[in-house]
Amino acid sequence: MTRHPRARLDDVIHAPVRFSIVAALAAVQQADFKAVRDAVEITDSALSKQVATLEKAGYVDVGKTWAGRRPRTVLRLTSGGRAAFEQHVAALREIAEGAVPMVGDGTDP
Amino acid sequence: MEGAMDGTPGGAGRADIGREEAAASLAAAEGAAAKMRRKASSYAVYCAVYGTVIPVCTAAIGLGPFLLGLESALPVVFTTTAVMLGVILALVIYMVTRPVTGTWFLRAHTATMTAWGVLYGVTMIVGMTAFRGEPAWWIPMSIATALPFAATIVWILRMNRRDR
Numbered sequence: 001m002t003r004h005p006r007a008r009l010d011d012v013i014h015a016p017v018r019f020s021i022v023a024a025l026a027a028v029q030q031a032d033f034k035a036v037r038d039a040v041e042i043t044d045s046a047l048s049k050q051v052a053t054l055e056k057a058g059y060v061d062v063g064k065t066w067a068g069r070r071p072r073t074v075l076r077l078t079s080g081g082r083a084a085f086e087q088h089v090a091a092l093r094e095i096a097e098g099a100v101p102m103v104g105d106g107t108d109p
Numbered sequence: 110m111e112g113a114m115d116g117t118p119g120g121a122g123r124a125d126i127g128r129e130e131a132a133a134s135l136a137a138a139e140g141a142a143a144k145m146r147r148k149a150s151s152y153a154v155y156c157a158v159y160g161t162v163i164p165v166c167t168a169a170i171g172l173g174p175f176l177l178g179l180e181s182a183l184p185v186v187f188t189t190t191a192v193m194l195g196v197i198l199a200l201v202i203y204m205v206t207r208p209v210t211g212t213w214f215l216r217a218h219t220a221t222m223t224a225w226g227v228l229y230g231v232t233m234i235v236g237m238t239a240f241r242g243e244p245a246w247w248i249p250m251s252i253a254t255a256l257p258f259a260a261t262i263v264w265i266l267r268m269n270r271r272d273r
Contacts, residue, residue, distance in 0.1 A: 006126060016134060023138030027145040029215075032208035039144040067206045089138070095131040 005094035012057040013088045017042060018050050022059065022085045025077040030063075033073035051075060059084060146268065149211030153265045155200050156221065160258025162196045163225075167232060168251035175242030182241075217261055224257035 013019050020040045025031060031039075037047045054060040059081030063074040077085070126134075166189040173185035211217075232250040240246035 009126070016137065019134055019138055020141040024141040024145045027142035027212070028149050029210040029212050031145060031148075031210070035145065035148055035208035039141045039148070089135065092126075092131045092135050095126060096128050096135060098128055 005091035008087055008091040010084045010088040012053065012059065013084055015050075017046065018054060019088070021047070021050055021054065022077065022081060023089075025060065025075055026082055026085045030074050030076040033075060036075055054081065057081075145209055146211065148209040149207075149214070150265045150269055151207045151209075152204070152211070152214060152217065153262045155204055156258040156261045156265075158196065159200055159225075160255040160262070163193055163229075164251040164255040166190075166193045167229065167254055168247050170233070171236050171240070171247035171251070172242060172244060217264070221257045221261045225254055228254045228257070 013022050017040065021036060024036050024039045033044075033047065033051075037044060040047065042050075051060055051062060055062050059078055061076045061078055063076065065072045065074055169189045170182075170186055173179075173189070174182040177185070179185065228250070232247075232254055236243075236246050236250065
């Protein structure tokens, strides 16, 4: 059954940490690498790895600027990333609300 | 395994997701999003400083020369304008160095500054031509120029309260 909301979940965003990163970026126009790291509560290296995956998928733009003399990495969700996130959230909400029968799962309505 | 860093349970994919897991994912994501939205509220500081200093300078331009008994308004105008430009420059630097920019920032800033610009323009043009040194014009109108900033601060604080 492809009509189940599970089929609309995005494979790239589905991983919990990546989902939190995308959710954090979807809430703002742009954010510093450190702000996202603190909001998601992961290490710099873990965030770098996940951001690289999201950038490769075309979901996140990574920019470099300067704040005074300090280099600054700025993250921004692309329009494609925002659309994928919204579709993913809609599918998760449907699953969480049990709006669609779970295939092969007799415990759900 | 990628799961070690992104939190994906070993062997579990999206095919296995259930209602509880979906709800937990949404809750975790909303928590991260709420933290980011709160960080974007630094614009309230910009509004508080701008909405305090600039109206005081506006009143000073209109009333200062008369309160100080000066024949020319130019010294007061130059001094207050220098203070205003210095404060605006400091606030611009403050905003461009903030770690998070809200999705609403451009719309809110445009609306706030447009409302302030109209009120400031009316205050200065009418005040300098018809009400020089008249407290009954300059004090209420200077306060009026602070209202757009006050309204924006209230709006930001209400947004933050909803996130708690």
